[in-house]
Amino acid sequence: MEAAAIHEREQEKLAARPKSRALRLPRQVRTGLLYLSLWIAFIWAVFPFYWMIATSIRGKEEIFQRPPSLLPHTVTIQNYVDLLVGAQFWRYAMNSLILTLGVTIISVLISVTAGYAMARHRFKGSVMLPLFMLYGQMFPPVLLLIPFYVQLRFLGWLDSLYGLTPVYLSYMLPLCVWLMRGFFSQVPLSLEDAARMDGCTRWQAFWKVILPMARPGIVAVATWVMIHTWNEFLYASTFILSEKKRTLPLGLSGLIGQYTTDWGVLMAGGVITAAPILLVFFFLQRHLVSGVGGGAVKG
Amino acid sequence: MTPRTLPGRTLRNTWSSVFETGWGAHAYPYLMVLPAVVVVIGVVVYPLASGIITAFYDVTLRTLNSGSAEFVGLRNFERVLADPAFVQASVNTVIWVVLNVVVQLALGLALALLLHRAMPGIGFFRSGILVPWVVPSVVAVLTWRWMYDPSVGIANELLVRLGLIDNYHPWLGDTSTALYAVTVESIWKGTPFVMLLLLAALQLVPRSILEAASMDGASGWRKLWYVILPQIRVSFAIAAVLTFILTVNNFNAIWLMTEGGPLNSSEILFTLAYKYGFKRFDLGMASAVATMLFVGLVIATTVYLKLIQAREGD
Known part of the structure; x- marks a missing residue:
């Protein structure tokens, strides 16, 4: 056979x-x-x-010329000047920056100890909690959108950056904890034992020995949160109502007009919004790829 | 084992010594996870529960102001199911998800296989192909909307020059093409991530297995089918479920290109729920749709977690 x-x-x-x-x-x-x-x-x-770049450096007439040409004939920075002269764009950028920094700092501070404890200590729920965190990341934002709206309205936090912060945490924190746990479980256990032998308390061993060792992982998680907060659109567009509280993605989408849209200025805004993300990405490419690909999947 | 330094006496007492013995030691891990657990309960668990409960109440802007929502049982679900827009959106969601997942996985696998080799300049190609993943989604969507412009869009011009169409076509304004035009953008945006996951998996396939297969005379396709694919099947499944979740939740692409229109032709359940909630301000109906989506996603997530556990068990 x-x-x-x-x-x-x-x-x-x-x-x-x-x-x-x-x-x-x-x-x-x-x-x-x-x-x-x-x-x-x-x-x-x-x-x-x-x-996007090619459109952003063209003159107004050339943008609406038919048929469009692949290469720009004239190069101008007029679109960038138009965009940056108005105060609005700076305000959007400032809002985005404040929100991004706030959310990143809070989520890193909270997830760093939780991730460590889940990776190192055995306690009631030390197996279930990480899985629960992973679940938390998968909930459809639209289901959270409505209760958030009701709650923020109730608290009077609609249309404010501090109101958006807890909303963003719901979207970032669970996966942060999950990723941190992955990074901490890669730091060798013997290091902590050595520190304890030398007389560190548990907290000191964590703070002075383990935390510096896990720094690449922490940087990766922080960058991941920054990128996502910077890019977020759905929650911002629902909870931010007034023009001066807008974040960058929201401001960009606001440049789309009902009848006509100044695509040159819009694309210039796109380039400026994307630039920090691209820079961060190409500097930290190695960390991020292994962080998101490895950390998320392998745990 | 005897400690090298004498504990306690030789140490400087710090506040953190509290956690060394007794109750402190017992509470230590709980205190470390406490902030995260409290925040997650506050911003995920509680809203989630209240969102599901909302689906069974008659919640509109008016009842929100008066603060008295009426329990209506399944009536929100009945109203949703009776809405022709819901039927259309369900059909569209299926098309949208199937097209996105299948094409992104196929292209992602092809790209991963293409990039998984040592060739001069491969780093350049890899970085370039990752660009769509890195560009902020709002920026990407708006750029595509501009490329689809019916009168001066470059997509039309390129297609005409390639001889694929005769005249400029309003891709986003035509009920028969709007959903597919958005799908193309979403595939463009999502494929690099799939590629990344599969590339990571390919790099874990032991060289010796591939060499053994070559020695036995397996050709390229057979090696792919019988050797490489079984080796990366778990990663492939994980990529599939992740793509599924990301596609179901992809709001930006549809909202910023068509807002679900024209005539609901590119409406998916997510955008429909959003419209119920924030255009009509019927939060009960919106929650009903969201709850149905949630059930589907929980099933997918459960599959995902099972897969991860299977992989950790390997």
Whole structure:
């Protein structure tokens, strides 16, 4: 029985071999095809980004010229000047900055001890809590949106940055704790033992030895929170009502007019909103990729 | 084992010595998780419960002001189910989710396989292909909206030049194409993340297995099907569930491009719930839709957690 099966597979392999030989292309052609597909993927991924920049540096007439040309004929910074001269954009940027810093600091402070305790200590709920945190991240925002609205209205916190902070924590904190736990469980246990042997209290061992060791992980989590808070749109657009409390993404979407939209200025705003994120990302690429990919999945 | 330093006497007493013995030691881990647990209960558990409860009450702006909402049982659900927009949105949600998940996984896998090799310049391509993932979602959506512009959009111009269409088409303004046009943007935005997850998984496949397969004469496709895919199947499933959750919750793409229109043709359940809640201010109906979505997501999340546990058990 088994022999027959092997025999069959052997036959199949033999039959398949010449065919695959015939299909095998010469080395140069294969490499050429590889690079061709890489370029196609690259252009597909980068083109909208290019188009945003290209639009932002064109003159007003050229933007609405038909047919549109791939390369800008004239380069101007007029759109950026128009955008930055008004006080609104600065105010949006300031709001975004305040909110991002506040949410990041609070969520890192709270998640750092929780993540550590979950990774290191056995206590009632030390198995269930992390899973619960992961669940917390998966709830559909739309289900939380309504009770948040009712609550913020009740407290009179609608249309304020401090009202948005707890809302953002609901969206950030659970995954922060989960990621932190992942990072702390990678710090070797023996380090803590050594510190305790040398007479540190448990808190000192955590504060002076473990925390500095886990710094790359903490930086990754903090960056992750910053990026998400900076980009968030749904909650901000629902709970922020007045123009001067708007965050950057909200301000950008507000530039879309009912009938006409100044796409040059809008795209300039897009470039400026995306720039800090892109900078952070390309500086910390390694940390973030392993943090989000590894930490989230592997735990 | 005897401690090298004598405990207690030789130590400076600090406030944190409280946690070394007795009740302090017992309470220590609980105190460390306490802030996080309190905040999560306050901002996740409580709102969640109250959101589900809202689905069974008649809550509108008027009842909110008077502070007396009436219990109506399942009537909100009945009203939602009777709304033709809900039926349309459900169908659209299925199309939206299936297209997004299938295409993102297929493209993500192809890209991961493409990028998982040592070639000159591969870092350049990898960084470039990650750009959509990094660009803030609002910025990306608005850029695509501009590219789809019916009169001067570059998407129309490129398609005409490639000979795929004859005339400029209002992609977002046509009921038959709006949902698909938004889907293209969402695929563009979501694929790099799938690629990243699968690339990480591919890098964990032991080289020796691949070499053994090559020695046995397995060709490229067979190696992919019989060797690589079984090795990364858990990551693949995780990527699938994550993509599913992210797609169901993708509000920005639809809202900022079409607001669910024209004529509900690109409405998904998420945007429908949002409209019920914040355009009509019928929070009861909105909660009913959100609760239904929530049940679907809980099922998906449970599958996700099972997968992660299976993987940790490996």
